[in-house]
Amino acid sequence: MEMLPNPQCSNSACQDRQREYIRMKPAKDAAAKARLEAEAEAAFASNLPVHDDNEWNISVVDDDRSEATIGSTSSDVLPDGLVREFPDANVLEKPVLSEESSVVHPIFDLDNLRKQLEALNAD
Numbered sequence: 775m776e777m778l779p780n781p782q783c784s785n786s787a788c789q790d791r792q793r794e795y796i797r798m799k800p801a802k803d804a805a806a807k808a809r810l811e812a813e814a815e816a817a818f819a820s821n822l823p824v825h826d827d828n829e830w831n832i833s834v835v836d837d838d839r840s841e842a843t844i845g846s847t848s849s850d851v852l853p854d855g856l857v858r859e860f861p862d863a864n865v866l867e868k869p870v871l872s873e874e875s876s877v878v879h880p881i882f883d884l885d886n887l888r889k890q891l892e893a894l895n896a897d
Contacts, residue, residue, distance in 0.1 A: 779796070780792075
C-alpha cells in the first residue's frame, strides 16, 4: 500500500517532502523494476526451483492429465488410525427414504400450516 500525498496539507515541510517524493518516484520505480527483472533473470538462468523446500507439499500439474490420476492423490490416503470427519466432497450420499417418511404427518399438512400462518397474521 502506498500513501498518497495530501495536496491540502498546510505544513510547508510536508509540502516540501511531497515535492521531493514526486521528483524521486520515477527513479525509485525504475530501480525497483530493474531489481525485480534482474532477480527473475537470475532465477531463470540458474534453472533452480524458486523454493528449495516444499513444506506444504504444493505441486503444479498439467490440466491435460487423465481423470484417473486426479482422484488418486497422496492426500486421499490417511495414516493408520485416522478417519475422515466429513464425507468426500465428490461423493453425494443419498438419504435412504423409508415408507414412514413419505407419509405426510397431519400436523405438517399444507392446509393446516396455511391456517396456522393466517392465524398468526390475524393477530
